[in-house]
Amino acid sequence: MVGATSSERVLVLCVFETRVFATNSLTVLPEVDLIVVMKDGRIQETGTYDTLRANGGEFAKLLEEHTEENARERAAAALPGKQ
Secondary structure, eight states: OTTOOHHHHHHHHHHTOOOOOOOSOGGGGGGSSOEEEEETTEEEEEEOHHHHHHHTSHHHHHHHHHHHHHHHHHHHHTSTTOO
């Protein structure tokens, strides 16, 4: 890349880079390209957030449990004397 600035070089290098992101934060998952769900050290399912949600597999179950847990926490926080 003759004449390219250093920022252009970095941009080109990053375009072809693969990043593995391990998280237990479900809020970031709608933004990623591919989700790999593992259980007991084995891949259970792969796909996008929307696809995995619609499939009703392990990922969908995890989301449902998380949603229910958050609802219980919000309900408990709304009880009188919890403020």
